[in-house]
Amino acid sequence: MTKQTYILVNDLVRQRVLQAIREAPEGFAVTVGEPTRSLDQNAKFHALCSDLGKSQVLWAGKPRTSAEWKVLLVSGHATATHEGSEIIPGIEGEFVNIRESTALMRKARGASLIEYTLAFAAMNGLEVHYEAA
Numbered sequence: 468m469t470k471q472t473y474i475l476v477n478d479l480v481r482q483r484v485l486q487a488i489r490e491a492p493e494g495f496a497v498t499v500g501e502p503t504r505s506l507d508q509n510a511k512f513h514a515l516c517s518d519l520g521k522s523q524v525l526w527a528g529k530p531r532t533s534a535e536w537k538v539l540l541v542s543g544h545a546t547a548t549h550e551g552s553e554i555i556p557g558i559e560g561e562f563v564n565i566r567e568s569t570a571l572m573r574k575a576r577g578a579s580l581i582e583y584t585l586a587f588a589a590m591n592g593l594e595v596h597y598e599a600a
Contacts, residue, residue: 501573516584519536540580544583545566
C-alpha cells in the first residue's frame with residue numbers, strides 16, 4: 468500500500484478515508500490535522516528571501532544572504548505575532564535563536580509570514596513581484 472493523503476472536503480472523501488484505514492496493514496499510522504504550508508507558499512517565501520539576498524538592503528551594517536534573511540524574517544515574524552523565540556548559548560559558546568520551523572507551519576501561519584516579508588520588503592524599498600499565498 469502506498470502513502471495516501473486525503474483532504475476532508477465531503478462525506479464521500481471521509482468514507483474513502485475510513486475504507487483506507489480498514490484496509491491498511493498493521494503498523495501503519497494515521498494522522499489527522501490542519502494542513503501545513505503549501506509548496507507554493509514555500510516557493511514564494513524562499514523567492515522573497517532570495518530577492519532580499521540579492522538586494523542592497525543592509526542588516527546590521529552589511530548585506531545578508533537569503534539564508535540569513537530567512538532566519539531574520541522568521542524570527543521577526545515570530546516576535547511581531549507574539550509567538551516569540553529564545554536566544555540561548557550554543558554548543559561552542561555562540562548564541563543561537565531557537566525559533567519555529569517553517570516546515571511545520573500551518574497554511575495560515577505561512578501566509579502570515581509571507582505578508583510580513585512583503586511588508587518588510589516594501590518598507591525597505593524592495594520591489595517584489597509575488598502575491599501572498
